[in-house]
Amino acid sequence: MRVFVVRHGQTTWNVSGLLQGAADIPLTPEGRQQAAATAAVLGRLVGPGATVASSPLSRASDTASAIATELGVKAHLDDRLRERAYGVWEGITPDQRESGWPDEVRAWHEHGNPPIEGFEDHFSVRDRMVEAIEEWAEDTTGPLVIVTHGSSGRVGLQGLLGLPLDHRTLGNLRNAAWSRLTRRARGDWTLERHNLTAQLAGARP
Numbered sequence: 001m002r003v004f005v006v007r008h009g010q011t012t013w014n015v016s017g018l019l020q021g022a023a024d025i026p027l028t029p030e031g032r033q034q035a036a037a038t039a040a041v042l043g044r045l046v047g048p049g050a051t052v053a054s055s056p057l058s059r060a061s062d063t064a065s066a067i068a069t070e071l072g073v074k075a076h077l078d079d080r081l082r083e084r085a086y087g088v089w090e091g092i093t094p095d096q097r098e099s100g101w102p103d104e105v106r107a108w109h110e111h112g113n114p115p116i117e118g119f120e121d122h123f124s125v126r127d128r129m130v131e132a133i134e135e136w137a138e139d140t141t142g143p144l145v146i147v148t149h150g151s152s153g154r155v156g157l158q159g160l161l162g163l164p165l166d167h168r169t170l171g172n173l174r175n176a177a178w179s180r181l182t183r184r185a186r187g188d189w190t191l192e193r194h195n196l197t198a199q200l201a202g203a204r205p
Contacts, residue, residue: 087118
């Protein structure tokens with residue numbers, strides 16, 4: 001069983017360094033180009049009989065649509081694959097976070113779970129992501145493509161691999177990058193590739 005976990009393409013808030021979370025921010029023209037390039041490469045790597053499941057936020061679902069079209073299938077939306085909610089931090093600058101919530105920003109850098117209004121903690125993100133990926137993997141016999149977001153994708157990967165959540169064992173996926181996992185016969189997961197892009201895939205298929 002092979003699973004490809006893909007992050008959406010670039011958005012304007014990515015360029016500005018803003019936390020998007022639950023906000024539905026669309027792809028930039030460059031983000032659409034990134035999605036198309038990733039779709040073209042995954043069309044070669046994923047193989048036949050694939051299933052594509054995506055976060056419903058448009059930056060992810062539009063990326064998923066490009067990939068699904070390349071694979072000749074339909075993309076399915078799953079709310080469990082959405083980005084982590086950042087609450088009152090969504091859409092504000094890093095300087096505004098630092099000035100308004102200095103203790104919470106410090107806690108965020110130390111362990112990733114700051115006590116601020118509307119912030120979804122690691123454990124909630126992990127549980128819904130792992131549940132979704134495991135269910136989709138159980139329901140398909142071919143390769144699985146999961147299109148999600150930076151933080152939820154990273155925490156979901158750490159959850160599947162049984163890695164601790166109190167530090168960033170894995171880095172976030174870059175825009176339109178992906179990781180590849182396989183499930184071994186005994187049921188656990190192996191991370192085979194991490195943070196591949198269309199440009200890198202030629203060197204590391």
